[in-house]
Amino acid sequence: MTPPPARGNNLDTVRQHNLSTVLGMVHRAGAASRSELTRSTGLNRSTIAALVGELVELGLVNESEPDANNRVGRPSPVVTASGRVCAIAINPEIDAVTVGVVGLDGTVHHRVRYPTESVPTVADAVAIGRSIIDGMRPDLDDRYRVVGIGAAIPGLVRVSDGVVRLAPHLDWRDEPFAELLAAATGLPVDAGNDANLGANAERLFGAGRGYADLVYLNGGASGIGAGVIVDGKPLTGRSGYAGELGHTLVNSTGIRCHCGAIGCLETEVSQSALLRVLDLPGADPDELDRALAGASADERVLAEVERQLGHLAVAVRNAANVFNPELIVLGGFLGALIAVAPGRLEMLVTEHGLGATAESLVIARAELGSRLLMIGAAELAFGSLLADPARIPFP
CATH class of the missing domain: 3.30.420.40 (ATPase, nucleotide binding domain)
Structure with a gap:
């Protein structure tokens, strides 16, 4: 999903960029100390402290004290992406529909593979996805904050609106899958080609x-x-x-x-x-x-x-x-x-x-093994949040 254009003065734009940079680093590279963020970004210590503080307030990152036994000198707080902030991933295939819950820290919290007796239609995939997500709702509502849904489709997907132009093995043609799933679940949905999403996941988190x-x-x-x-x-x-x-x-x-x-x-x-x-x-x-x-x-x-x-x-x-x-x-x-x-x-x-x-x-x-398309699809759903963390797109 392409985030809406930023509005405001240049200071707003710089702040958005810096928040995005820091959140993106801890999301993709894992835990980082404030001092490491300072070195990597080129920003000064007070700016990093303010940015991390804002991200903590937004509930997007956590801060903890490092193990003092492994540090020389004054320890710097360690920043990690929040595992409670999540995206739902869905991957329809010819023999199953798989749904997962993936944290902003890269953890796949849940993964459910629902085998199908025949190739699922678009209506089947939407219904199965909705049913699995509904079954997860109590846990989702109690433990997580869901950004939205990312869908990994084995076919040609128009990225601008999530229309599946052609998924030949599924026999889907010009199907508005993202729109239908969003209407069924009440969550924003982004869709992309499964291999492209897998490539991005492996580039960021895998081989x-x-x-x-x-x-x-x-x-x-x-x-x-x-x-x-x-x-x-x-x-x-x-x-x-x-x-x-x-x-x-x-x-x-x-x-x-x-x-x-x-x-x-x-x-x-x-x-x-x-x-x-x-x-x-x-x-x-x-x-x-x-x-x-x-x-x-x-x-x-x-x-x-x-x-x-x-x-x-x-x-x-x-x-x-x-x-x-x-x-x-x-x-x-x-x-x-x-x-x-x-x-x-x-x-x-x-x-x-x-x-x-x-x-x-x-x-x-x-x-990434069986987590690959779950992480790849979730990364698609996290796009707007990572681009503008202060404009949290939680439903």
């Missing part, structure tokens, strides 16, 4: 910390999506649709994709194929991870893993050649794939990749 250029590939029940970070900023394209690497050609003699092309990445590398060789009707990312690890000696499973890694290597080389990232992060079932055969994907990529591009490329598994 992508410290990297300015990265590509994130996410494998889920609805296929494969991607998010691209260039010079520290998400590459979204004009309307938020950039990063459709799931439709990269990886096999010219392969399966016809729902998009009409032959041999797209998400038709050749799929969670459903892994579930078939594992004889599982369904699984969330953590369950699939455990199942693959437990079947690492099964020849059928290993053959399918090798087949999928071969096609995944083509997509990784394509992404490396186009974007020249420092890092490629693999999430969802793609992370489970590389865990079964450590080093194999890197070998396949370097065997046929452009030397200069491949030699410095790092491939890593996403660190």
Whole structure:
């Protein structure tokens, strides 16, 4: 959500900027002492003290005394983001709707995965989301202050209004999901593409910390999506649709994709194929991870893993050649794939990749696991608060 333009004099604008800077630092980097905030921001001690004091009064951060045994000299109070300030995250998929509660300190307080017997319609996803949130209401009202809802959608989402332009596996077209969910829950809703939100979450809190250029590939029940970070900023394209690497050609003699092309990445590398060789009707990312690890000696499973890694290597080389990232992060079932055969994907990529591009490329598994899309969606909902902390958008 884009916050409304700031009004007032220049001092108001500076104060807003400084509050946003301090809150953003403790939100994304974790606990920081006042002295660390002073050094990092370049502001003086009295200004930091005033800013932190205001954020404490607003209930957005907490202050505590440090462990004196680990400090030399006069201890500086430690500032942390409040875990009571929360966002609700929702992720509809073809086999389930997952809802979570995520604190401003990055803690996932609750996560509920509601399996569905069939692909949920927009009305189904809204109803399930509302029902789960209603069930959480007593706890939410007693313990937390909810900013709003962030939705991670496996498809093309118009970021300006949360309209799902196309989510092919869900069979959603031009659906005003954010508007419908807001009406059902009474909470403000922002929606975005799941892979873009996952990329941002990994950049801020996971394997992508410290990297300015990265590509994130996410494998889920609805296929494969991607998010691209260039010079520290998400590459979204004009309307938020950039990063459709799931439709990269990886096999010219392969399966016809729902998009009409032959041999797209998400038709050749799929969670459903892994579930078939594992004889599982369904699984969330953590369950699939455990199942693959437990079947690492099964020849059928290993053959399918090798087949999928071969096609995944083509997509990784394509992404490396186009974007020249420092890092490629693999999430969802793609992370489970590389865990079964450590080093194999890197070998396949370097065997046929452009030397200069491949030699410095790092491939890593996403660190946030099943929390990834909950944290990514929550970050979307926290956007307005982080931009202007004094204008608290609590309903």
